[in-house]
Amino acid sequence: MCYLRSCIVKAGGTGRATQMGKTGEETGADGSMVSIADYYAGKNVLITGATGFMGKVLVEKLLRSCPEVQTLYLLVRPKAGQSMHERVSDMMKCKLFDRVREDNPDFHQKIVPISSELTQPALAISPEDVERLTSCVNIIFHCAATIRFDEPLKHALQLNVMATQQLLNLAQQMHHLQAFIHISTAYANCNRRHIDEIIYPPPVEPKKLIDSLEWMEDSIVRDITPRLIGDRPNTYTYTKALAECVVQRESSKLSIGIIRPSIVGASWQEPFPGWIDNFNGPSGVFIAAGKGILRTMRANNDAVADLIPVDVVINLTLAAGWYTAVHRPKAALVYNCTTGGINPFHWGEIEHHVMSSFKRNPLEQAFRRPNANITSNYLMNQYWILVSHKFPALIYDLYLRLSGQKPQMMRIFNRLHKAIGLLEYFSSQDWEWNSENMNMLMSHLSPEDRKTFNFDVRQLNWPEYIENYCIGTKKYVLNEDMSDIPAAKQHLRKLRNIRYTFNTLLLVFIWRVFIARSQMARNIWYFVVSLCFKFLSYFRASSTLTN
Ligand SMILES: CCCCCCCC/C=C\CCCCCCCC(=O)SCCNC(=O)CCNC(=O)[C@H](O)C(C)(C)COP(=O)(O)OP(=O)(O)OC[C@H]1O[C@@H](n2cnc3c(N)ncnc32)[C@H](O)[C@@H]1OP(=O)(O)O
Numbered sequence: 001m002c003y004l005r006s007c008i009v010k011a012g013g014t015g016r017a018t019q020m021g022k023t024g025e026e027t028g029a030d031g032s033m034v035s036i037a038d039y040y041a042g043k044n045v046l047i048t049g050a051t052g053f054m055g056k057v058l059v060e061k062l063l064r065s066c067p068e069v070q071t072l073y074l075l076v077r078p079k080a081g082q083s084m085h086e087r088v089s090d091m092m093k094c095k096l097f098d099r100v101r102e103d104n105p106d107f108h109q110k111i112v113p114i115s116s117e118l119t120q121p122a123l124a125i126s127p128e129d130v131e132r133l134t135s136c137v138n139i140i141f142h143c144a145a146t147i148r149f150d151e152p153l154k155h156a157l158q159l160n161v162m163a164t165q166q167l168l169n170l171a172q173q174m175h176h177l178q179a180f181i182h183i184s185t186a187y188a189n190c191n192r193r194h195i196d197e198i199i200y201p202p203p204v205e206p207k208k209l210i211d212s213l214e215w216m217e218d219s220i221v222r223d224i225t226p227r228l229i230g231d232r233p234n235t236y237t238y239t240k241a242l243a244e245c246v247v248q249r250e251s252s253k254l255s256i257g258i259i260r261p262s263i264v265g266a267s268w269q270e271p272f273p274g275w276i277d278n279f280n281g282p283s284g285v286f287i288a289a290g291k292g293i294l295r296t297m298r299a300n301n302d303a304v305a306d307l308i309p310v311d312v313v314i315n316l317t318l319a320a321g322w323y324t325a326v327h328r329p330k331a332a333l334v335y336n337c338t339t340g341g342i343n344p345f346h347w348g349e350i351e352h353h354v355m356s357s358f359k360r361n362p363l364e365q366a367f368r369r370p371n372a373n374i375t376s377n378y379l380m381n382q383y384w385i386l387v388s389h390k391f392p393a394l395i396y397d398l399y400l401r402l403s404g405q406k407p408q409m410m411r412i413f414n415r416l417h418k419a420i421g422l423l424e425y426f427s428s429q430d431w432e433w434n435s436e437n438m439n440m441l442m443s444h445l446s447p448e449d450r451k452t453f454n455f456d457v458r459q460l461n462w463p464e465y466i467e468n469y470c471i472g473t474k475k476y477v478l479n480e481d482m483s484d485i486p487a488a489k490q491h492l493r494k495l496r497n498i499r500y501t502f503n504t505l506l507l508v509f510i511w512r513v514f515i516a517r518s519q520m521a522r523n524i525w526y527f528v529v530s531l532c533f534k535f536l537s538y539f540r541a542s543s544t545l546t547n
């Protein structure tokens with residue numbers, strides 16, 4: 001991590017290294033503010049994290065709604081045996097880009113991948129590429145991050161904090177840079193209940209932490225991590241808070257905007273409703289519930305579920321890029337991008353709508369009928385984990401073993417428990433975010449831009465959104481076909497019949513055991529049977545009389 005320390009020292013030591021590019025294009029010929037699409041026309045944009053969930057949506061929206069944009073430079077690394085070019089070309093083939101492809105089949109010509117590994121010295125960008133970027137980039141969107149909650153602290157620090165610092169260093173060498181937009185998270189300060197659009201003092205001086213961790217063995221870092229992160233739940237929120245501080249320190253040299261989305265979910269409207277491509281956050285929980293695997297989770301029914309659709313976040317991000325470049329605010333502007341204070345929806349309501357949506361549009365080959373319940377009671381949750389997760393998993397694994405297959409259900413449940421254990425912190429409490437800057441930004445948009453770059457979540461209809469979200473997980477995450485819904489419904493009916501049969505057999509068994517042992521149980525049984533007989537004979541007699 002030696003080079004990382006040097007880059008932070010370097011950044012702190014340099015004077016005003018960058019002359020923020022002047023364009024003279026901020027206002028139209030008549031003195032009015034340029035529209036967002038007009039602003040991006042002819043601009044060169046640098047994007048990190050473009051292969052990720054939000055990065056892809058950002059690239060798509062820029063190409064579709066700002067068709068005159070000059071070039072998108074994407075910092076990408078080779079991964080899983082695929083070269084950077086193969087990765088970008090695969091990305092552009094994905095369904096998300098269908099609308100752009102229709103409008104402009106040659107859109108790929110605007111995309112230039114740049115090889116970069118963000119955890120390496122100088123971001124591992126070649127000198128030629130550095131030259132190219134510093135001479136032409138006008139705006140940077142920094143989306144790359146590790147969003148894993150269980151990331152070892154050193155790695156989270158390298159990617160979320162140090163890579164951000166290195167990118168800021170690069171930004172300062174850019175001759176025509178007008179805005180640097182950093183994607184943070186609304187939970188960077190989740191140790192507070194009320195969160196304003198300001199950058200709070202960091203939990204620790206980032207440079208000091210880097211210096212101290214540099215010489216430490218990974219095992220020691222692991223041991224002291226809980227002490228370091230203190231009242232934050234994971235290394236992710238901790239390092240994102242440090243990153244904000246690092247970004248803010250450059251705000252005298254660069255025009256900076258910081259976007260803080262809450263829990264980013266499937267798209268609301270654009271490019272089509274329900275687009276989602278991963279298991280992160282609530283998506284994995286929805287899928288596990290839809291497959292009938294997840295039956296119980298700790299969450300507060302009445303706590304606000306601060307989900308925000310990905311297209312809303314991206315529209316706000318592009319608008320913030322425009323505003324930052326045009327207005328050049330003196331201090332970094334923070335935009336809390338949340339729904340809770342504007343159009344609240346609660347975890348209890350989410351549970352209800354997710355369940356009813358998966359009943360209407362079931363997933364294929366469900367393990368059990370979808371029926372998940374959330375509870376804030378720890379003991380209750382543990383009870384249901386035992387009865388509804390572990391017991392069925394044991395039985396199913398026994399069945400797999402007996403039929404000569406490898407048992408797998410217990411392993412799946414263990415992973416599920418680990419994942420939901422990490423999410424429960426966020427579903428068991430609520431936060432209040434101030435969103436004045438989001439409102440301020442909206443008030444600066446022309447009516448046309450407000451439509452094209454819509455981030456007005458007051459219009460969001462939650463039940464409809466959740467329905468499209470669930471369908472999106474089915475279609476785009478699990479690649480299931482909607483035409484298979486009748487078969488999936490048939491499968492659910494089969495599962496219901498199996499359950500009824502199993503329950504009946506269990507009841508008869510328990511009763512038989514009970515009856516064999518107790519005279520009182522036998523008496524009750526005869527009494528109930530004779531009552532039924534009497535009722536039946538009365539019913540038959542009265543129906544004969546009426547006829
Ligand atoms: C009825 C409903 C009721 C609702 C109740 C409430 C629900 C919601 C609750 C609360 C949501 C709150 C969320 C707060 C958010 C904060 C906001 C942000 O700022 S950041 C974003 C958040 N970040 C994360 O969500 C990362 C969380 N994930 C992780 O940290 C790790 O993934 C973890 C620890 C959960 C699991 O790690 P591993 O190493 O065990 O597993 P791995 O490799 O990540 O994935 C597991 C399996 O999933 C597949 N998988 C993962 N992503 C995939 C993809 N995109 N496509 C296909 N498969 C994928 C993988 O291939 C793997 O499957 P194979 O075992 O290999 O078969």
Ligand SMILES: NC(=O)C1=CN([C@@H]2O[C@H](COP(=O)(O)OP(=O)(O)OC[C@H]3O[C@@H](n4cnc5c(N)ncnc54)[C@H](OP(=O)(O)O)[C@@H]3O)[C@@H](O)[C@H]2O)C=CC1
Pocket residue numbers: 048049050051052053054055075076077079116117118119142143144145146147159183184185186240260261262263264265280281
């Ligand atoms: N998803 C959410 O709910 C929320 C996300 N955010 C923030 O939004 C941003 C984007 O999140 P999201 O799109 O969901 O995350 P993803 O995990 O989907 O994407 C992360 C991106 O970062 C890139 N990346 C990671 N490590 C490196 C590396 N070493 N070198 C180069 N690139 C790297 C990934 O590239 P590769 O494909 O090569 O791995 C990928 O493109 C993050 O900053 C996150 O903190 C904020 C709030 C909520």
